Amino acid sequence: MPGFSQANELKSWTELATHHKTLSKDIVLKEYFAKDPQRFEKFSRVFKNEADGGEILFDFSKNFLTEETLDLLVKLAEESGLEKLRNDMFAGEKINFTEGRAVYHVALRNTSNTKMEVDGKSVVDDVNAVLEHMKEFSEQVRSGEWKGYTGKKINTIVNIGIGGSDLGPVMVSEALKPYGDRNLKLHFVSNIDGTHIAEALKDSDPETTLFLVASKTFTTAETVTNANTAKTWFLKTAKDDSAIAKHFVALSTNESEVTKFGIDKKNMFPFSDWVGGRYSVWSAIGLSVCLYIGYENFYQFLAGAHAMDQHFLKTPLKENIPVIGGLLSVWYSDFFGAQTHLVAPFDQYMHRFPAYLQQLSMESNGKAITRDGKYVNYTTGPILFGEPATNAQHSFFQLLHQGTKLIPTDFILAAKSHNPVEGNKHQRMLASNFFAQSEALMLGKPDSEVKAEGAPEELIPHKTFLGNRPTTSILVDKMTPAALGALIAYYEHLTFTEGCVWNINSFDQWGVELGKKLAVKILGELDDGKAGEHDGSTSSLIEAFLARGKL
Numbered sequence: 001m002p003g004f005s006q007a008n009e010l011k012s013w014t015e016l017a018t019h020h021k022t023l024s025k026d027i028v029l030k031e032y033f034a035k036d037p038q039r040f041e042k043f044s045r046v047f048k049n050e051a052d053g054g055e056i057l058f059d060f061s062k063n064f065l066t067e068e069t070l071d072l073l074v075k076l077a078e079e080s081g082l083e084k085l086r087n088d089m090f091a092g093e094k095i096n097f098t099e100g101r102a103v104y105h106v107a108l109r110n111t112s113n114t115k116m117e118v119d120g121k122s123v124v125d126d127v128n129a130v131l132e133h134m135k136e137f138s139e140q141v142r143s144g145e146w147k148g149y150t151g152k153k154i155n156t157i158v159n160i161g162i163g164g165s166d167l168g169p170v171m172v173s174e175a176l177k178p179y180g181d182r183n184l185k186l187h188f189v190s191n192i193d194g195t196h197i198a199e200a201l202k203d204s205d206p207e208t209t210l211f212l213v214a215s216k217t218f219t220t221a222e223t224v225t226n227a228n229t230a231k232t233w234f235l236k237t238a239k240d241d242s243a244i245a246k247h248f249v250a251l252s253t254n255e256s257e258v259t260k261f262g263i264d265k266k267n268m269f270p271f272s273d274w275v276g277g278r279y280s281v282w283s284a285i286g287l288s289v290c291l292y293i294g295y296e297n298f299y300q301f302l303a304g305a306h307a308m309d310q311h312f313l314k315t316p317l318k319e320n321i322p323v324i325g326g327l328l329s330v331w332y333s334d335f336f337g338a339q340t341h342l343v344a345p346f347d348q349y350m351h352r353f354p355a356y357l358q359q360l361s362m363e364s365n366g367k368a369i370t371r372d373g374k375y376v377n378y379t380t381g382p383i384l385f386g387e388p389a390t391n392a393q394h395s396f397f398q399l400l401h402q403g404t405k406l407i408p409t410d411f412i413l414a415a416k417s418h419n420p421v422e423g424n425k426h427q428r429m430l431a432s433n434f435f436a437q438s439e440a441l442m443l444g445k446p447d448s449e450v451k452a453e454g455a456p457e458e459l460i461p462h463k464t465f466l467g468n469r470p471t472t473s474i475l476v477d478k479m480t481p482a483a484l485g486a487l488i489a490y491y492e493h494l495t496f497t498e499g500c501v502w503n504i505n506s507f508d509q510w511g512v513e514l515g516k517k518l519a520v521k522i523l524g525e526l527d528d529g530k531a532g533e534h535d536g537s538t539s540s541l542i543e544a545f546l547a548r549g550k551l
């Protein structure tokens, strides 16, 4: 435990509160740029990705910060024990103390084969053995050497998993679609809503479909139910249980449940309990991605994340890109009263990125209890949301520009498009919006300008934009596997930094449990056809469902 309970007991927190009083009255971003021609240089950082030689430019200069702010925020990180907690994570210490586990997803992408241990035992060989198995298997499936039970090549992959066993694989395979094998059809089935599995099966042929049952625990009701439905569907045609081995593999930590389900141990891709669900795309859970983009690209994805890990581990805090991102988030949440964090990728392939980040951020830092068991005296994890731009501009950006809320926003763009159609015209239009949005959010539009344009007097307030809305712009060279790996790792370490300052355990998820238990109880009532003891609303709703939903 760190030497403090509540973050707002820290000296730097009090100093930040005093600093905030003056800065919040004074800061007008456009004026700060006018006053300081070096502002961009001071507050932007370039990440050099050793994995593929690419760069990612993080421009923090359109945020509410001065050199004093940054120094105080760095002091806050130091006082909160960020360096120790980070080093403990990289040393395999059990920093997820409520579950007695190490937090070691960084060991899954240890492409430099650095010594990494848990309980004094190296994990490097085990991690590499699973990667080797993934390589061999993905090459066999992609080449057609792996055959279905009637001797046909696999052309459809159905990943059955939910939460971290779904969001990472879907997001990454969508984001890296340009690297995908288009002869492989991918389906991701997560929802217990029968529609999800039914639609995937309608589109699949049992002779050529491979099911990946992805579940860390292998006890998640949705996944086990969907997997059993898939098995029944498959056996209806295949008839013989021995055919399962060619069509079902498991990605899990739970060997006994996997074998109980009927999947052979040799078709199981294991990982360890020190991999949290929302950090598991780097593990065997990423097999669908590996099958789709091929092992070399998957390995590059890991290497890009590893490069960001090394940056996070070794760079002084003031230059440390994810640390700055995390501290800014704390700054907005706890001193400016921001409730949200918007992430808008200017990249259609990244359309599931905000959904992925929602689990990463909100399952990690949606907590209110400090590491020593007290209720926090301040606000913690923001509500993260987002949609790809430019679409988002045409829906909810109105609220960003003229609403009453402060919404710290990240914009992400890759300079080089994978599809430079029409002589790159689309890309230039996309990029022009990326620049225009952050500029407009900062500059606003004063009433004098609206007036000068000849707007009628009564419309002037409606057409005026206050501006001074903060944004972080993230410019990637090209969205390669290594760049995406680094970008995800950036958000992971940003989330880590926030949780450390707030002194909460970012690595458990007890909050998900209650709903699951209640659902099991009510399922029994639905099976019996009668509502049990509930409040008036819940029993009436159950009765109404029973009356209307009869088959």
Ligand SMILES: O=P(O)(O)OC[C@H]1O[C@H](O)[C@H](O)[C@@H](O)[C@@H]1O
Pocket: 162, 163, 164, 165, 214, 215, 216, 217, 218, 219, 220, 223, 277, 278, 363, 509, 512
């Ligand atoms: O991979 P599984 O064990 O099936 O878990 C899937 C998901 O279920 C949960 O309820 C957790 O909140 C998630 O963190 C997890 O990713």
